[in-house]
Amino acid sequence: MSSNADSLANSVWTRPPRSRGGQPALSRGQIVRAAIELLDEKGLDGLSMRRLGSRLAAGATSAYWHVATKDELLELALDEVMGEIEVPEAGAADWRTAAAALAHGLRAMILRHPWVTGLFGVRPAVGPNAMRMSDRVVGVLTAAGFSGMQVAYASSLLMSHAIGSATTEAAWRRSIAPSGKTADEVVDEMRPYIDELASRYPNYGAWWRENNAINVDAMQDDNFAFGVERLLDGLQSWLDRDAGDRHDAGRP
Amino acid sequence: MSSNADSLANSVWTRPPRSRGGQPALSRGQIVRAAIELLDEKGLDGLSMRRLGSRLAAGATSAYWHVATKDELLELALDEVMGEIEVPEAGAADWRTAAAALAHGLRAMILRHPWVTGLFGVRPAVGPNAMRMSDRVVGVLTAAGFSGMQVAYASSLLMSHAIGSATTEAAWRRSIAPSGKTADEVVDEMRPYIDELASRYPNYGAWWRENNAINVDAMQDDNFAFGVERLLDGLQSWLDRDAGDRHDAGRP
DNA sequence: CCGTCGCTCGTACAGTGTTCGAGCAACGCA
DNA sequence: TGCGTTGCTCGAACACTGTACGAGCGACGG
Numbered sequence: 001m002s003s004n005a006d007s008l009a010n011s012v013w014t015r016p017p018r019s020r021g022g023q024p025a026l027s028r029g030q031i032v033r034a035a036i037e038l039l040d041e042k043g044l045d046g047l048s049m050r051r052l053g054s055r056l057a058a059g060a061t062s063a064y065w066h067v068a069t070k071d072e073l074l075e076l077a078l079d080e081v082m083g084e085i086e087v088p089e090a091g092a093a094d095w096r097t098a099a100a101a102l103a104h105g106l107r108a109m110i111l112r113h114p115w116v117t118g119l120f121g122v123r124p125a126v127g128p129n130a131m132r133m134s135d136r137v138v139g140v141l142t143a144a145g146f147s148g149m150q151v152a153y154a155s156s157l158l159m160s161h162a163i164g165s166a167t168t169e170a171a172w173r174r175s176i177a178p179s180g181k182t183a184d185e186v187v188d189e190m191r192p193y194i195d196e197l198a199s200r201y202p203n204y205g206a207w208w209r210e211n212n213a214i215n216v217d218a219m220q221d222d223n224f225a226f227g228v229e230r231l232l233d234g235l236q237s238w239l240d241r242d243a244g245d246r247h248d249a250g251r252p
Numbered sequence: 253m254s255s256n257a258d259s260l261a262n263s264v265w266t267r268p269p270r271s272r273g274g275q276p277a278l279s280r281g282q283i284v285r286a287a288i289e290l291l292d293e294k295g296l297d298g299l300s301m302r303r304l305g306s307r308l309a310a311g312a313t314s315a316y317w318h319v320a321t322k323d324e325l326l327e328l329a330l331d332e333v334m335g336e337i338e339v340p341e342a343g344a345a346d347w348r349t350a351a352a353a354l355a356h357g358l359r360a361m362i363l364r365h366p367w368v369t370g371l372f373g374v375r376p377a378v379g380p381n382a383m384r385m386s387d388r389v390v391g392v393l394t395a396a397g398f399s400g401m402q403v404a405y406a407s408s409l410l411m412s413h414a415i416g417s418a419t420t421e422a423a424w425r426r427s428i429a430p431s432g433k434t435a436d437e438v439v440d441e442m443r444p445y446i447d448e449l450a451s452r453y454p455n456y457g458a459w460w461r462e463n464n465a466i467n468v469d470a471m472q473d474d475n476f477a478f479g480v481e482r483l484l485d486g487l488q489s490w491l492d493r494d495a496g497d498r499h500d501a502g503r504p
Numbered sequence: 505c506c507g508t509c510g511c512t513c514g515t516a517c518a519g520t521g522t523t524c525g526a527g528c529a530a531c532g533c534a
Numbered sequence: 535t536g537c538g539t540t541g542c543t544c545g546a547a548c549a550c551t552g553t554a555c556g557a558g559c560g561a562c563g564g
Contacts (some may be wrong), residue, residue: 003340017420023492025512026511028511032443048342048551048552049548049551049552049553050551050552053513058512058513059512059513059514061512061513061515061552061553062511062512062513064554065510065512065553066488069552070552070553090455114373117373117374118373118374120419120420120423121370121419121420121422121426122369123423123426124420124423124424124427131449131456132454133443133456135453135454137457138459139454142458142459147275147384148462149463149471149474149475151462151463152459152471152475152480153448153474153475154482155422155480156417156475157413157417157478157482159420160412160413160416160418160420160479161409161412161413162416163415163419163420163472164412164413164414164417164419165409165412165416166413167372167373167414167419168372168373168376168408168410168411168414170373171373171374171375171376174375175375179448185287199384201384201387202386202391203388203390203394204386204387204390205393206394207390207394207404209398209402211401214401216442217405219401222401223404223408226402226406226407226409227408227409227412228404229379229486230406230409230486230487230490231409231482231486231491233289233486233487233489234481234482234486234489235482236484236486237486237489238482248429277542278542300519300520300521300522301522302520305544310543310544311544313521313523314544315542316521317520317543319541321521321522322521322522323545399516443512
């Protein structure tokens, strides 16, 4: 819930972790780490406060002293994994490779922790690690020559692509995971069904008849890389084209 | 649960006239529609099977005869709202405006039904309406000159941007919704907190000092539109550049 | 020695998704 | 006409969820 009016100003991030004197058998960091383990193993639905308690060899509700609510715990977990993403500092590499590194890093993190896809749409990611990442990106893009709102727009474009793409990918992986088969095996088994679909959707059908020999896993990587390159091309050409009159741009 | 996806396409979407046996006070379409209403009003957590039952003036578990599980109901709801997106047919407009229409339509749908952001990452959207949309996009992009895997990559790029962008946007809106204030009011109230943040993150801080007079709502629209244009520029230049040797492309 | 503080945890409550089976209305067939 | 079958609804029950509350415990300052 936490529906405080000043939602951002008094969220988890402004409140220091509680722990002082006694013998804190539990700490906030420890709880968050255990929660991430559970989430990685069993997904978003697999995390319950009771389960978390027993994994920590603690009572079912002990975590509630360190963390106000389960949502808040998820927010902390999200920011924690956000910290795994590395973005080069502004001057360390040319901006295209730095931006590409951000996109690929963000995607890789999401695929490592697929449960974050269920969190991105709920509360904005504004924890310290997310902020650190934003800061780096702003630095890189400013150094590249973007200015004003275009800095924000370009950074949002990069992250949106990574989030959207990896979300779709995660959904696909999750749907084949319980079968225990590889992606290619699953596609092979689905061929009759896909053929039937292709017969009902003309454009898709025509495409499928010429492109049904695919290596699914390699395709996912290529797909993402292709998107990143096109997107960087688009940003690059914007940079080249309007090098002079960028002041009132943004509303074409 | 592999859920036979032809279920919706068949007879359930038939109108009130009659289905078969007794007096079916409930139908699948009716259930899905009521679920969407509830989801729009109260969000993903606001939908419970009991609440759905009572909104339909039916028993708490009556829906379970028409729908195997709550997840399946959500899948149906997702595909239903997917049907709201319009994509022009292949020849109806030049490909850039058609592609832009898809992206904007998808974003608008997500902002109208923000709960879908919690669904995209869970199961792939492969219902009939999603397929119809994919089919249109494939048609548009093929006519534009893309071929082979690039058709799939380009379409995925468009949709990823819309999904990622709207997901982030939906999160932001949700975080300010309970306060009842406008986005700009919230930003104004958050200014001290943001200033404090800006002092701790150098690049972001420098940017913020020059760009703190923003109209948040207009910015969201511009942000998305900017991304779509950059992305289409990138695709366009790929189209122009490799007009001849596109056969083995995709792995640069 | 006592009080207080930091912290844990058992219990309880309202709510969840889903299963099961009893029950009812209408139909096809005898 | 009667009967069995089928399509559908729904109340009760089960195992589980997030969270509030308060009793209790160990360590510390006075």
